[in-house]
Amino acid sequence: MMKIEADRAKCDGLGMCEAMAPDFFEVGDDGTVVVLDEQPGEEHRQDLSAAVDACPVLALKLRD
Incomplete structure (x- = not known):
C-alpha cells in the first residue's frame, strides 16, 4: 500500500504539492x-508522484 510521508521540518510552505494535488x-x-x-489509492500514483517531484525542498516521499 502506498503512503505519503511529509517532513514538515523541511517544508517551506511553497504550495507546489497543493497546486498539483x-x-x-x-x-x-x-x-x-x-x-x-496519507494512504491514497494506487490510481492516484501518477499525480502524487508529480506533486512529490515538484517539491523544491524535497519534503515529500511516496513509500510502498
Missing part, C-alpha cells in the same frame, strides 16, 4: 504541508 495536500495555517490522505 489539492485533494491530498494543503498548506496549513502554520505554513507547512498537511497531508489530507
Whole structure:
C-alpha cells in the first residue's frame, strides 16, 4: 500500500504539492504541508508522484 510521508521540518510552505494535488495536500495555517490522505489509492500514483517531484525542498516521499 502506498503512503505519503511529509517532513514538515523541511517544508517551506511553497504550495507546489497543493497546486498539483489539492485533494491530498494543503498548506496549513502554520505554513507547512498537511497531508489530507496519507494512504491514497494506487490510481492516484501518477499525480502524487508529480506533486512529490515538484517539491523544491524535497519534503515529500511516496513509500510502498
